Amino acid sequence: MQAILEAIRAGASGEDLAALPIPESYRAAHLRRSDEAMFEGMPSKDKDPRKALHVGEVATPVLAPDEVYLAVMASSINFNTVWSSIFEPLSTFGFLDRMARESEWAARHALDHHVVGSDASGVVLAVGSAVRNWRPGDKVVAHCNYIDDQDPSAHDDSMLAANQRIWGFETNFGGLADLAVLKANQLMPKPAHLTWEEAAVNGLCASTSYRMLVGRNAARMKQGDRVFIWGATGGLGGYATQLVLNGGGIPVGVVSSPDKAEILRRLGCEATIDRVAEGFAFWKDEHTQDEAEWRRLGKTVRSLVGDDPDIVFEHPGRSTMGASVFVCKRGGTIVTCAATSGYMIEYDNRHLWMKLKRIVSSHFANYQEAWGMNELISRGAIHPILSACFPLEEVGEAAYQVHHNMHEGKLGVLCLASERGLGIDDPEMRARIGEDRIRLFERT
Ligand code: NAP
Numbered sequence: 001m002q003a004i005l006e007a008i009r010a011g012a013s014g015e016d017l018a019a020l021p022i023p024e025s026y027r028a029a030h031l032r033r034s035d036e037a038m039f040e041g042m043p044s045k046d047k048d049p050r051k052a053l054h055v056g057e058v059a060t061p062v063l064a065p066d067e068v069y070l071a072v073m074a075s076s077i078n079f080n081t082v083w084s085s086i087f088e089p090l091s092t093f094g095f096l097d098r099m100a101r102e103s104e105w106a107a108r109h110a111l112d113h114h115v116v117g118s119d120a121s122g123v124v125l126a127v128g129s130a131v132r133n134w135r136p137g138d139k140v141v142a143h144c145n146y147i148d149d150q151d152p153s154a155h156d157d158s159m160l161a162a163n164q165r166i167w168g169f170e171t172n173f174g175g176l177a178d179l180a181v182l183k184a185n186q187l188m189p190k191p192a193h194l195t196w197e198e199a200a201v202n203g204l205c206a207s208t209s210y211r212m213l214v215g216r217n218a219a220r221m222k223q224g225d226r227v228f229i230w231g232a233t234g235g236l237g238g239y240a241t242q243l244v245l246n247g248g249g250i251p252v253g254v255v256s257s258p259d260k261a262e263i264l265r266r267l268g269c270e271a272t273i274d275r276v277a278e279g280f281a282f283w284k285d286e287h288t289q290d291e292a293e294w295r296r297l298g299k300t301v302r303s304l305v306g307d308d309p310d311i312v313f314e315h316p317g318r319s320t321m322g323a324s325v326f327v328c329k330r331g332g333t334i335v336t337c338a339a340t341s342g343y344m345i346e347y348d349n350r351h352l353w354m355k356l357k358r359i360v361s362s363h364f365a366n367y368q369e370a371w372g373m374n375e376l377i378s379r380g381a382i383h384p385i386l387s388a389c390f391p392l393e394e395v396g397e398a399a400y401q402v403h404h405n406m407h408e409g410k411l412g413v414l415c416l417a418s419e420r421g422l423g424i425d426d427p428e429m430r431a432r433i434g435e436d437r438i439r440l441f442e443r444t
Pocket of ligand 1: 079319365
């Protein structure tokens with residue numbers, strides 16, 4: 001990989017890169033099948049990603065005709081890497097084994113190690129014989145929607161494909177590595193004004209937030225909508241807040257510290273709620289929710305933005321869903337894509353049906369949606385929310401911090417890019433936008 005890195009840094013042509021041999025093994029963050037039961041019986045909070053995520057050499061798989069080898073310059077931590085590294089709610093080796101039954105190519109994925117990671121920025125090194133739109137030397141970012149385009153179910157909205165998967169979570173050969181294998185239809189042009197690490201953090205979270213709010217598949221935000229956003233400086237929320245502002249809406253951002261509230265204000269979100277400072281607790285005990293707390297939250301929102309929210313951007317799940325359904329406006333939409341605090345949720349159905357509210361589900365994004373989001377980033381309308389960066393060797397620590405909500409925005413991971421700040425191809429555009437906006441989330 002060293003020769004490949006030197007060639008990329010020296011600006012080698014696509015032809016020169018294509019002539020370099022693909023190494024037989026590469027450095028990757030991976031889980032081991034033999035560790036599957038290592039946390040059995042422990043509470044989630046005690047399951048430590050640092051113990052399960054190994055960094056070391058793994059064998060390079062052969063390339064299918066519709067795939068590319070990517071030299072990964074940077075990647076990022078997503079919550080799915082937390083889930084896989086604590087083997088919750090299921091071990092991801094089960095996903096790989098099921099996938100393996102589909103075809104000869106799919107069978108490559110069922111190994112005793114799982115290379116995880118669902119984001120990447122990098123340079124295409126080689127393409128399979130069926131790849132048309134990409135060639136060696138292309139600078140790209142990845143999106144993680146992994147579909148089988150021979151299945152008819154994948155040809156309306158590809159997120160409805162019967163065997164849709166998330167790359168690097170439900171497939172092997174993911175992005176937290178020096179090399180990755182992706183389908184050609186996962187690639188998008190790298191935004192030229194961003195560094196490798198800034199470009200790497202957007203794919204999964206930004207595209208998910210885009211589908212949840214923009215376009216025809218989920219909440220369909222309109223100009224002027226009030227949008228209530230849980231975790232408004234988190235991976236999803238940091239993009240959701242920007243999308244609401246960019247689309248002419250009014251965000252109400254919930255966070256858990258004064259520092260995060262300050263990030264929101266700098267983003268342009270004036271209505272902020274610090275859920276810890278204001279002591280919101282929606283459950284009296286494990287079985288009983290506190291309707292008075294729902295009402296207090298509703299009052300707070302109205303006092304901030306004058307009305308109930310048209311849309312509630314929901315992902316914490318069990319701890320917040322009752323409140324989310326309650327505070328949403330009559331006729332409004334609760335859009336959900338996750339349940340970090342627990343997936344057996346509970347809400348008072350009377351507040352849903354009597355006020356004609358809708359709960360809409362959403363999951364990642366199809367290629368069009370991911371591409372639309374990438375264009376907004378490439379034009380400088382939406383910015384990366386990178387707050388800190390870790391070397392690949394410290395991927396366990398980075399996942400640990402996300403597991404324990406010790407981060408803001410996104411944590412980047414440097415793979416082949418051994419230092420920060422590389423990869424900017426359009427410094428003029430960067431100067432026009434301004435470092436303060438591009439690096440707004442960075443820890444100082
Ligand atoms: P993240 O970076 O950890 O951000 C989540 C934010 O939610 C945190 O910053 C925290 O903000 C807030 N939060 C956490 N627990 C909470 C609770 N109990 N009550 C209220 N707020 C809480 O994670 P993320 O990347 O945004 O992902 C969030 C969830 O979505 C994860 O479960 C992830 O697996 C899922 N997800 C799903 C998809 C999909 O395609 N379906 C895509 C991406 C992510 P404060 O502490 O500041 O309030």
